[in-house]
Amino acid sequence: MNQKFSVIGKPLPKVDAASRVTGQAVYADDMLLPRTLHCRILRSPHPHARIVSIDTSAAKRIPGVQAVITGADLPVKFGILPVTQDERALEHEKVRYVGDPIAAVAATEEEIAAAACDAIAVEYEVLEPVMSIGAALATPKDERIQDYGGPNNIHKLVALEFGDVDGGFARADHVREDVFFFQGNTHLPMEQHSAIATYVDGKVTLWSSTQVVHYVHRALAKVLELPMNRIRVIGAAHGGGFGGKTDPFAHEIIVAKLAMITGRPVKCTLTREEVFYAHRGRHPVLMWVRTGVTKDGRITAMHFKSALDGGAYGSYGVASTFYTGALQTVTYDIPAYRFEGCRVFTNKPPCGPKRGHGTPQPRFAIELHLEKIAHDLGIDPVEFKRRNFVKPMTRTVNWLRVTSCGLEECTERVMTASGYLKRERRPGRGMGFAISSYLSGAGTAIYWNDMPHSEVQIKVDRGGVTVYCGAMDIGQGSDSVLAAVVAEELGLQPKDIRLVTADTDTTPIDLGSYSSRVTFMAGNAALEAARKMRALLVEAVEASGRRFEEVTFEEASVLAEARFGTLTCAGSYTPPKIAGPYKGSGVGPSPAYSYSACVVDLDADRRTGLLHINKVWIAHDVGRAINPLLVEGQVEGSVYMGLGEALMEEQTFRKGLHKWPSMLEYKSPTFLDMPEVATFIVETNDPEGPYGAKEAGQGPLLPVIPAVSAAVFDALGVWIDEVPITPEKVVEALRRKDKGELPRYGPQGFPGIPYPPTIKVEPPPKDLDRAAPAAI
């Protein structure tokens, strides 16, 4: 495909850039409708307790209080995954983490609502909290956190084997085992979650800072027990998500219920402390990995085990568990692979998806583990990894279909630019290299159905073009991608296109901004709709005896409207059915995978353990950059967030309380901490992506974290097998090295987990995709 583009590939400003820099974009908390009531939520002070009684009578007597509700008013359970409907908007039987919502107040002023929350008397029977993976695997002292899953506080167990793993280890010349730990961290969006609801003419309307209007719509319908056609969910201007606004949240349901009760608009904006407890962020994951290799550096088999600390509820956790094991085979050619995964419940805020969802943790483990194997073999780590790179147009042993793959080119770009192989070798200075891969959208929907994952309508009337799509722009620029695709096809510029997005009443479905799916899926839907519209315009112009290129767009649209009547076209995108024939195969397949390679250069201070990142080089195979400016922005933002996770960010608890639920104490990189980033966009022109595009929002985060740890080894000769790589861990590893102990900081072992019998899956036949090409 060597066609000339007029919009695609151009570094154009975002279509909404002006509203974002002038303060005119209306975020959920900026809305104040006439007669709005303010809502505050009473939350549990205990990590684990039974609720004996709730007395709201004093709160109700406070002047200005319009309504007080408890779990008895919202008893229906919900949850993002159909298999884990374990949450209530308000709990009235049991609380499972500090911050679990118990009651909510709507009042004329926020201060009155807060005072009324203080006036609600709750009697608890305090239970022993379960605060670690180890404690969750043991017999509970009082009772289990949830009444499903098990044994003990285990939520989910999985054991899968692909190909002949024992045979692979048997023919290996060298086998190595390692253990790693990735501490949990949180999204820290600049905007606190906010939602405002109205109830007019028997219909609920909710504006929210959500990444997924459709899933909020479904949860509201279920819990409010209203048909979906009586609920409208609109995505307000979005102040940052990173996965943290991808679940339906209690406050969204609560304001809708309070609006139904009071007949007035009700708004709830979480405080920053509440945002830390709302969480749904990165799971803490303990990992064990064993790999066999031949002496010339080819992987023969891998066995990977993960244990995820899930927090108190299911959230996306079942998917997160599978993701810790699914994508290992998408970067390296692993001929035989066994994965055993486990997620446990603990009395902490629930974990869920954060940028990279379940894959940064194993990526950290795998990259460092292979780095160590390369050292064992005496092969350069980059060369060793290269020998095992997956190839384009292949199927992995666990049936994942790889189409375009720019791993080699990405590696070449960062190797050349960073001078990695010719780097200066001196103590305290180091470089590290790592690669990664990520989905361009999950190949299966969250709830089972055969419908499209994204739908787009285009309306043309008298020269104007409006695009309607459920996609939610969370700042990454999905609106700009829709406008670029339609403008390209219709011979216009993005600024000529009007957009209506993320409104369940007026836009056709899109599943939302998660799993890096929007460019690929909404982009393809928009492409189909736009090409149909172009065909109508061309036909009408040619019927008038002229050529499309000779007339203005206005003329073409007038001719077409006269000829065909109302001009609307629709397009939709359904991912190909490429999942393997086994239970659990729904997590991992994607219509295409992005690839990244990264080099980190740092100085490490032996005395203090402080790391100073000098520079990061990153190359990202985006398929095609629909807008290179936005791709660079996603890559740079991913590098930033990866550095934060590598160096400082951690969500940890003491006695059930978050250790640092504030933006000052939860360390995140500032302007002063951020190094120079050299970004290289690699285009592999994916056969199924819109114009060949894949994804950019998540993949580039993944290699940064292991590259930092590899650079620490390069600089100081110590392995930090745990994230974040804080100064005290570096100093402790150096102390051990100086004493002649293992020069390492990290977990000491992996617990015994009662995995179920392994499900053995035959690898896919070699000619699978040649026999039945999936819509390429």
Add this chain to the structure above:
Amino acid sequence: MRESPADYARLDLRSEVERPVDRQVISLDVNGERRELLLPVHKTLLEVLREDMQLTGTKHGCELGECGTCTVLIDSKPELSCLVLPIQVEGRAITTIEGLAGGSQLHPLQQAFAELGAAQCGYCSPGILLASKSLLETNPQPSRDEIREALAGNLCRCTGYTKILEAVELAAGRML
């Protein structure tokens, strides 16, 4: 944390919430417009701008003075509006993001931020734009390190800061 109904028997809640709130007429000069407002004295400038004056371009990220999101200019100097009481700034010139553009003409900083993709979700942008404006007034040709230093109190989670630095440099060049 109060936990049992018995605790509440000892509390006179009615007096707690019905205690008269001290209010005062305060005159504020925001974006060149003077407004007189009757305000509870404990309300922060951030709350007054957003709730009483509908200037919702000023955002909040923590309301504890930690993230820089609510930055406004007071007599051309960046201040955290969540830590300022209106009574402290009576008679002084307050500039919010709504006062940065000249009518519908974007300020060079806004133009550069838009062109270079320095605003992704845009939530931190008002505060960073105002802090940048103040920087360029005192130092029209800042080095990259001087920009980092001036903006170190403003967090951004989307951009990785790189495009913001480039945009401030572009605007500085155009404003010379």
